[in-house]
Amino acid sequence: MKNDLLIRAAKGESIDRYPVWIMRQAGRILPEYRAVRSSVKDFKALVKNPELCCEVTLQPVDILGVDAAIIFSDILVVPEAMGLDYEMIEQKGPWFEKTIRTSDDLSLISGNIDVSDRLSYVLEAISLTKKTLDGRVPLIGFAGAPWTIFCYMVEGKGSKTFSESRKILYQNPILAHNLLSQITDVTIEYLKLQMKHGADLVQVFDSWAGILSRAQYQEFCLPYLTKICNAITEIPITIFAKGASASLSDLAKLNCNILGLDWNMDINSTRELVNETKTLQGNLDPCVLYGTQQNIELETKKMLSSFKSKRHIVNLGHGIYPDTDFEKVKTFINTVKNHEIN
Amino acid sequence: MKNDLLIRAAKGESIDRYPVWIMRQAGRILPEYRAVRSSVKDFKALVKNPELCCEVTLQPVDILGVDAAIIFSDILVVPEAMGLDYEMIEQKGPWFEKTIRTSDDLSLISGNIDVSDRLSYVLEAISLTKKTLDGRVPLIGFAGAPWTIFCYMVEGKGSKTFSESRKILYQNPILAHNLLSQITDVTIEYLKLQMKHGADLVQVFDSWAGILSRAQYQEFCLPYLTKICNAITEIPITIFAKGASASLSDLAKLNCNILGLDWNMDINSTRELVNETKTLQGNLDPCVLYGTQQNIELETKKMLSSFKSKRHIVNLGHGIYPDTDFEKVKTFINTVKNHEIN
Numbered sequence: 001m002k003n004d005l006l007i008r009a010a011k012g013e014s015i016d017r018y019p020v021w022i023m024r025q026a027g028r029i030l031p032e033y034r035a036v037r038s039s040v041k042d043f044k045a046l047v048k049n050p051e052l053c054c055e056v057t058l059q060p061v062d063i064l065g066v067d068a069a070i071i072f073s074d075i076l077v078v079p080e081a082m083g084l085d086y087e088m089i090e091q092k093g094p095w096f097e098k099t100i101r102t103s104d105d106l107s108l109i110s111g112n113i114d115v116s117d118r119l120s121y122v123l124e125a126i127s128l129t130k131k132t133l134d135g136r137v138p139l140i141g142f143a144g145a146p147w148t149i150f151c152y153m154v155e156g157k158g159s160k161t162f163s164e165s166r167k168i169l170y171q172n173p174i175l176a177h178n179l180l181s182q183i184t185d186v187t188i189e190y191l192k193l194q195m196k197h198g199a200d201l202v203q204v205f206d207s208w209a210g211i212l213s214r215a216q217y218q219e220f221c222l223p224y225l226t227k228i229c230n231a232i233t234e235i236p237i238t239i240f241a242k243g244a245s246a247s248l249s250d251l252a253k254l255n256c257n258i259l260g261l262d263w264n265m266d267i268n269s270t271r272e273l274v275n276e277t278k279t280l281q282g283n284l285d286p287c288v289l290y291g292t293q294q295n296i297e298l299e300t301k302k303m304l305s306s307f308k309s310k311r312h313i314v315n316l317g318h319g320i321y322p323d324t325d326f327e328k329v330k331t332f333i334n335t336v337k338n339h340e341i342n
Numbered sequence: 343m344k345n346d347l348l349i350r351a352a353k354g355e356s357i358d359r360y361p362v363w364i365m366r367q368a369g370r371i372l373p374e375y376r377a378v379r380s381s382v383k384d385f386k387a388l389v390k391n392p393e394l395c396c397e398v399t400l401q402p403v404d405i406l407g408v409d410a411a412i413i414f415s416d417i418l419v420v421p422e423a424m425g426l427d428y429e430m431i432e433q434k435g436p437w438f439e440k441t442i443r444t445s446d447d448l449s450l451i452s453g454n455i456d457v458s459d460r461l462s463y464v465l466e467a468i469s470l471t472k473k474t475l476d477g478r479v480p481l482i483g484f485a486g487a488p489w490t491i492f493c494y495m496v497e498g499k500g501s502k503t504f505s506e507s508r509k510i511l512y513q514n515p516i517l518a519h520n521l522l523s524q525i526t527d528v529t530i531e532y533l534k535l536q537m538k539h540g541a542d543l544v545q546v547f548d549s550w551a552g553i554l555s556r557a558q559y560q561e562f563c564l565p566y567l568t569k570i571c572n573a574i575t576e577i578p579i580t581i582f583a584k585g586a587s588a589s590l591s592d593l594a595k596l597n598c599n600i601l602g603l604d605w606n607m608d609i610n611s612t613r614e615l616v617n618e619t620k621t622l623q624g625n626l627d628p629c630v631l632y633g634t635q636q637n638i639e640l641e642t643k644k645m646l647s648s649f650k651s652k653r654h655i656v657n658l659g660h661g662i663y664p665d666t667d668f669e670k671v672k673t674f675i676n677t678v679k680n681h682e683i684n
Contacts, residue, residue, distance in 0.1 A: 163629055170629055170630055171632055171634070246587055264554070285555065287508040290505070295512060299512070321503065
């Protein structure tokens, strides 16, 4: 590996500068991505095309000079593989025709599937990207956390309150655990296959972690994240539980190498929770990139100077906003790259 | 006052049971409310009609037996009074034709208005309700927190990321403080007038508190909440900063009688922050009310038994969901009323 900064930081090995990559870097802000995207019918046509996935995965490495590639895909490939087809509606987001609301609905899905067959297009994309990268930077694979996938399977779309999903936790916890358990099994197999096909690190996105209380997160999320972390031991694994500020002390106990922090989580108090056992990833507010070049440098340096450990991977605290100016992103990345660690 | 439990609890005086009311009780779940609502053209026609506001404010007191009435109104009457007209679009939420994005846009609004004139319809509704209540239960007035009103003025509608609002905090903090300051002045005058017209307690809703980091909340929200709390000294004031878990230790220092907790905030750790200086209000997950009667009783009793102080006002941790079964709400309220404090 020519640039193994990310892996070294993930393992707590010595580094001379912090590695940096950007959530949703493979897409959203690059005109080169938009050109590829507009060459196909829709978002899913892109996700299912390994050659194009490889192409857009490499774009930010070439153009932005980030320290890692993250495979272009979507967390919703897992519910689809389990039996729930989805559409990605422009400007609106995902939409599932069928949803899981009752125990009977479980017949719509299966956790006992041939993941390597159903998700072969992602695995091919990973193999191809790994080969094309030729060791320039590490390749990150990913999946949604069981709770987040559960939410999509139950709501069938995004939601402000996720009240249908949370309703099940109170009304039918057995159904909830059954579904979460099936998603977990598929996710573990999927992440292992990603590793087998070339992922150097995997990240689990718990995008809807923030809508649960700590007690519910302990009951319905942490056991499944624990199972996933304990199953992925050969490569580093990142858990990013957005909004789960109340559960940080629980997340700190997971058997993962990296904890992702959103922009509202405090780096230094989280450092106290994990000591030097984990690397922290994040967490610049993506809104900072709307500022002037000078302000972006200032805020980025402020964050970097606040680090009291070398165990950091720099990223935004959430996905980059689509209308972010490309030059501002470069400023952020270059500021991190020019910051020497004492 | 025949039933002054809420005021006694707010002031930390002795009570023999916990008072209970429900956020968004004046509306949403009662068929009687829907009947009134469908008798007028739209939501705003209801908000601007003091007689009808009085009628729907009293409904939950009569039908549900709650320990307080909260005036039927909307937090968006303040931005409207300041110059930004809004529409409430069915199933979608509020929409403002004009928004504040630049310093020039400040000419669209004014903080120097005759609040008693512009918001006379709310004040009349309060006077009428106070008179009609005839001391049965206390009457709660309310307003949005400056940050939350700022968000609506900038975005012009709801948002997932509120990135336009947060962008201004980085790009033009002077504009942000100018606007927040104007909103604060109007809000203080508005709350004082509510008190003068009969409100026994006022609540400030900071619905979008959760999208800011602790540092930003300290810079752009707490100074204005402090100003409001310090201005309202004759009646109890409640601050409800939804999602502001990271800022609880700062909120604990406000000069307010009551802190509202959302369902993700932990009652006992917040109690440690405030000791016996404040009353806590909340925080049952509104999703609990989707459960069986038995389960609702169980979860409500679990919450009540966890209280280590008498300084509590029972409520949900967020607004009640519109599809909640009326009988389930009764179960929640009756469980609280039947719970004796030792």
